[in-house]
Amino acid sequence: MSLPRLAVFKLASCDGCQLTLLDCEDELLALTGAVEIAHFPEASSTMLPGPYDLTLVEGSVTTPEDAERVHAIRADSRHLVTIGACATAGGIQALRNFADVDEYRRTVYAHPEYISTLATSTPVSAHVDVDFELRGCPVDRRQLIEVITAFLAGRKPDVPDHSVCFECKRRGTVCVTVAHGTPCLGPVTHAGCGALCPAYQRGCFGCFGPSGSVNLPALIPLLRRDGLDDDAVVRYLHTFNAASFDEELYQ
Incomplete structure (x- = not known):
């Protein structure tokens, strides 16, 4: 065979x-x-x-x-x-x-x-x-x-579609946005990295692209609150998955 x-x-x-x-x-x-x-x-x-x-x-x-x-x-x-x-x-x-x-x-x-x-x-x-x-x-x-x-x-891959925030919770990592006011894309980013950056007190950069449920209108005000102006928000989203996020949601 x-x-x-x-x-x-x-x-x-x-x-x-x-x-x-x-x-x-x-x-x-x-x-x-x-x-x-x-x-x-x-x-x-x-x-x-x-x-x-x-x-x-x-x-x-x-x-x-x-x-x-x-x-x-x-x-x-x-x-x-x-x-x-x-x-x-x-x-x-x-x-x-x-x-x-x-x-x-x-x-x-x-x-x-x-x-x-x-x-x-x-x-x-x-x-x-x-x-x-x-x-x-x-x-x-x-x-x-x-x-x-x-x-x-011959089976379906077991790859979750939830966000990095779930991985932070699982490994017991304190939310960098809540605790330190650090801009983070974790709430809208697909899981898979093990929440590596937040574990080292850094905000998620969105390496894995949008998660299954993305709520940019809710996240953008938090990014601005934590020090990012409009241009910085666009640059933050235009990185590893530059064309993935719907521009109309944050312009």
């Missing part, structure tokens, strides 16, 4: 989410005995053609070539899972969505005429159907292993 075939592809990204998979070490060794890693350039020179039972895609769509490439990846994949802020929300590079990308190109490159790029950075789901989106910058290794094993076992 043949093993399920796993593929990992990269678009525009820093490779951090693929490195998270490689950092799983013991879990990855066990995984290699349960699947055939057919395409994973970060880990192996073996690159076999599809079809694939499970495909992980890191990175956002920022070039015409990648806009076409994701359709080919989707066609070759029984299940397609996007991993990380870039693949699920356009990533930090989605800051281009709020500016003139041609001006950036002229400023950065000596010969901009050789650079082929799109005006926006968009998630994979804006181009093809996606079976699951795993958020984070980078993704959490425990959640990543859970998603892979869930799809291989």
